Amino acid sequence: MANQLAARLNAVTPSVTLAINARAQELRARGVDVISFGAGEPDFDTPENIREAGRKAIAEGRTRYTPVSGIPELRRAIAERSVATRGAPAKAENVTVTVGAKGALFNFALAALEEGDEVVIPTPCWVSYPEQVRIAGATPVYVESTLEQGWKVSPEALRAALTPRTKAVVLCTPSNPTGAAYTVAELEALADVLRPHDCWILSDEIYAGLVYDGFVQRSIVSVAPDLAPRMVIIDGVSKTYAMTGWRVGWSIAPTHLAKAMDTVQGQGATSTATFSQWGALEALNSPPTELDRMRVAFEARRNRLVAGLRALPGVRCGMPEGAFYAFCDVRAWLGKLTPMDKVLATDADVAAWLLDAAHIAVVPGSAFMAPGHLRLSYAVSLETIDKALERLAGAVSTLV
Numbered sequence: 001m002a003n004q005l006a007a008r009l010n011a012v013t014p015s016v017t018l019a020i021n022a023r024a025q026e027l028r029a030r031g032v033d034v035i036s037f038g039a040g041e042p043d044f045d046t047p048e049n050i051r052e053a054g055r056k057a058i059a060e061g062r063t064r065y066t067p068v069s070g071i072p073e074l075r076r077a078i079a080e081r082s083v084a085t086r087g088a089p090a091k092a093e094n095v096t097v098t099v100g101a102k103g104a105l106f107n108f109a110l111a112a113l114e115e116g117d118e119v120v121i122p123t124p125c126w127v128s129y130p131e132q133v134r135i136a137g138a139t140p141v142y143v144e145s146t147l148e149q150g151w152k153v154s155p156e157a158l159r160a161a162l163t164p165r166t167k168a169v170v171l172c173t174p175s176n177p178t179g180a181a182y183t184v185a186e187l188e189a190l191a192d193v194l195r196p197h198d199c200w201i202l203s204d205e206i207y208a209g210l211v212y213d214g215f216v217q218r219s220i221v222s223v224a225p226d227l228a229p230r231m232v233i234i235d236g237v238s239k240t241y242a243m244t245g246w247r248v249g250w251s252i253a254p255t256h257l258a259k260a261m262d263t264v265q266g267q268g269a270t271s272t273a274t275f276s277q278w279g280a281l282e283a284l285n286s287p288p289t290e291l292d293r294m295r296v297a298f299e300a301r302r303n304r305l306v307a308g309l310r311a312l313p314g315v316r317c318g319m320p321e322g323a324f325y326a327f328c329d330v331r332a333w334l335g336k337l338t339p340m341d342k343v344l345a346t347d348a349d350v351a352a353w354l355l356d357a358a359h360i361a362v363v364p365g366s367a368f369m370a371p372g373h374l375r376l377s378y379a380v381s382l383e384t385i386d387k388a389l390e391r392l393a394g395a396v397s398t399l400v
């Protein structure tokens with residue numbers, strides 16, 4: 001008995017990026033200059049005023065447990081900011097400060113989902129949505145989108161996926177892995193489909209602060225406030241403020257769900273770290289200067305990387321509205337032969353070959369339910385992007 005694992009884990013897929021990361025580390029240990037486009041985090045340091053707030057919290061002895069749902073100052077600031085940016089009512093009692101946005105999603109899965117429930121997830125999707133749904137015993141139901149659709153799910157496809165068992169629908173905008181972000185009109189059309197269907201709407205807005213070309217980023221709650229009683233907004237400081245390691249995210253949910261999520265967190269984590277919460281409060285109160293600097297840098301990198309990828313033979317790549325990922329179609333490379341006489345049969349083969357032949361680490365699209373594609377994170381410098389594009393062009397020219 002002691003050796004037996006929980007059956008619920010049988011359905012959970014180990015990360016497909018692990019093999020690539022392990023190989024990249026192996027190469028690095030041998031002194032190879034591996035360029036990694038794999039990271040799901042900004043390469044910038046956390047702005048200094050936020051780091052100082054964390055240090056100050058520790059120096060002032062703020063080192064004990066906080067309330068499960070977070071320090072009142074932060075919960076209030078999150079609620080106030082949500083009202084200001086989303087225009088939908090939110091009070092501190094709706095906010096649960098969590099161990100990263102991932103913790104908020106996990107609280108939701110355990111608080112709201114059970115066996116027999118279906119959760120509709122547009123694809124390509126971030127890896128953790130389906131896995132968390134499965135850990136909770138529920139079933140992910142995928143709705144595909146394509147590059148031609150700008151990687152956005154159509155209202156018709158969403159409608160077709162809804163069943164009486166649909167307990168929740170996930171919306172991630174801007175998206176990981178595609179960077180696609182829904183316009184106001186697109187959100188309105190999705191809200192029209194969801195309005196008659198009694199299910200939770202999980203809106204993951206963790207990349208909302210990172211949009212480019214003046215894109216108008218709106219939350220679905222601001223275009224369909226009547227659906228607020230069924231909405232859970234997921235957000236956090238990890239991506240926008242370069243604070244991935246601080247582990248602060250949050251959910252904004254109707255009071256009864258917020259209470260249930262507080263119960264889950266109270267038994268699993270107690271709360272996220274105390275000094276991190278004070279750092280997050282400083283982040284929310286910061287002037288936008290540092291954020292603007294990072295956003296402008298990401299935009300320039302996006303433009304450089306996407307243009308370079310599009311110039312490679314056989315590659316198709318959309319222009320992402322936000323986040324820091326380029327998602328490109330490399331199906332034209334499948335079936336080709338490498339100089340080592342290896343046929344590239346899958347996107348995982350392509351990723352493994354790029355690592356060995358060009359020393360470039362990317363994430364295969366199959367990790368995001370989109371085989372035949374690659375995700376490249378542009379949380380790397382322009383110089384690195386240029387160097388990588390040269391290497392990519394060299395490697396691709398050897399394929400026959």
Ligand SMILES: Cc1ncc(COP(=O)(O)O)c(C=O)c1O
Pocket residue numbers: 040099100101102103126172175176204206236237238239244247248249
């Ligand atoms: C779409 C999406 N949601 C949530 C998260 C989790 O963020 P955090 O680091 O705050 O847990 C990530 C991180 O990769 C993400 O890409």
